[in-house]
Amino acid sequence: MQEQEPTVFIIDDDEAVRDSLKLLMQSVGQRVEVFASPAEFLASYDENRPGCIILDIRMPGMSGLELQSKLNEMHCILPIIFITGHGDVQMAVQAIKDGAMNFIQKPFRDQELLDLINDGLKLDSEQRKELLEHKEILKRLATLTEREREVLKHVVEGKANKVIAADINLSQRTVEIHRSRVMEKMGTKSLAHLVRQVMQVKDQVEL
Amino acid sequence: MNVTMSYNRSVFILNNDRHTLNTISEVCQRLNIETKTLGSGAQLLAELDHEAPLCIFSTSKLADMDSTALLQHIQQLNDELPVLMVGQSGEVHCAVNAIKQGALDFFTQPINSRRIQVILQTLLAKDHEQ
Structure with missing residues (x-):
């Protein structure tokens, strides 16, 4: 179970963006899953699956920020990288205050995003390792x-x-x-x- | 220079445009807080050696250093000093870096005097508690 391959979870309401990001991930051999809405992502969310989240900050219905706070409530540890547009300063600030790992501003270069994803996956794997250690310590304490x-x-x-x-x-x-x-x-x-x-x-x- | 009417610590304002400066000054006056306007990052850091302000309002674009460096310097001097950045609405990158670097908040111009007032009142209350 621990050796599961990490997945990049992409949540964006724009189909063209989803398709191009999916292609980008596949081109570097990165496992990827795309979702058209936060609700769709939540429906298949499994806390045991490692990876990171690429999240559009502006979406109709539940926004990226709302999904983030929902995931925080659920103690989700997947690092979140937000995609923001020009002029989303207040939202980006809020996202970072709420624990987002980073953000990327449209338009961006592929390599920029890939670098952030690398950081995200690394952080996730470190956090999971730590979590596992904590569990072991708690078990021993008990x-x-x-x-x-x-x-x-x-x-x-x-x-x-x-x-x-x-x-x-x-x-x-x-x-x-x-x-x-x-x-x-x-x-x-x-x-x-x-x-x-x-x-x-x-x-x-x-x- | 120990004759002061105010019990409040002062607010440092760094290098901001006229509208921002006026808005912050007005709110401070209402709350009986003195303000000190500084022209550069170096001046600010020098001033911090003499006085610990309630908080600092700094522009995100300084002439003599970048805002990340400024935040780092301030934190080395006093890591509990609240820094509030003021910048343009397009500066997402700068804003995020500022928050990661420990800035309390990032406002876009034109700043909203109500938000400034709320923040200052919160900081005053915290300061008086201690």
Whole structure:
């Protein structure tokens, strides 16, 4: 599943644009899917498929910006590259504030777009890797007992075993045992790595 | 020079056209904020050594440096200082870069005094909280 080939998802209401972009993608051997509207894209959206989105900012019905905020709500991590026209400054600013990766202004050169797509696919793959790591860390954290979590919390705060022992009323030897179980369960031998793991998921879990 | 009627920090305005300058000045006057007009990016950076303004309104087209460089310099001096850019409606690229570079917002000319007022009021409220 992880090795899935990335796809460029193109969403534009203009058929001529869709066709030419599709051709461009195919000419460089890039897997591509085109959609005439945000609704059409949402209907087939699958969060497990890697890639990036090329999105027209102006469309009848649901606009590009509306699709972006919908995707944000859905925690979609696909990087978005907006296609904007001349004079769309306020919309482009909004799009970037809302987390769009980049934008391209019409008319553009093919290579310009291809470069942006390269960046997009790279970003997506990095984000997915990170997400996978987070999941793994969370999974490991979930196997800790309450005591082990407590010890971990103190360890991450940088306290020595002796201090932790006094803080939570255990013998130093018991703290040492908990600590080594924590290291084992978290799959690490280094304190620095342990701390880094906890820091990586600190927004998602409280010790 | 410590006699000042205002409790508010001042607003720096960089290199803007007359209409933009007047609009910002008027709003600032209403809100009891002093303004300081600066002629170049270098002048602005020098001024930032002496004073931390409430925010900076800068044109997107400076004579002595490009706006991305200006934003970088400002951030090195004070990364919490809000910078508001003012530019033309066609400058999508410039606007996006400014936001990515940490500008708080990008306005196109002619600027709307209500939006300026809302932003300044928000910044004032935040400033007084601290």
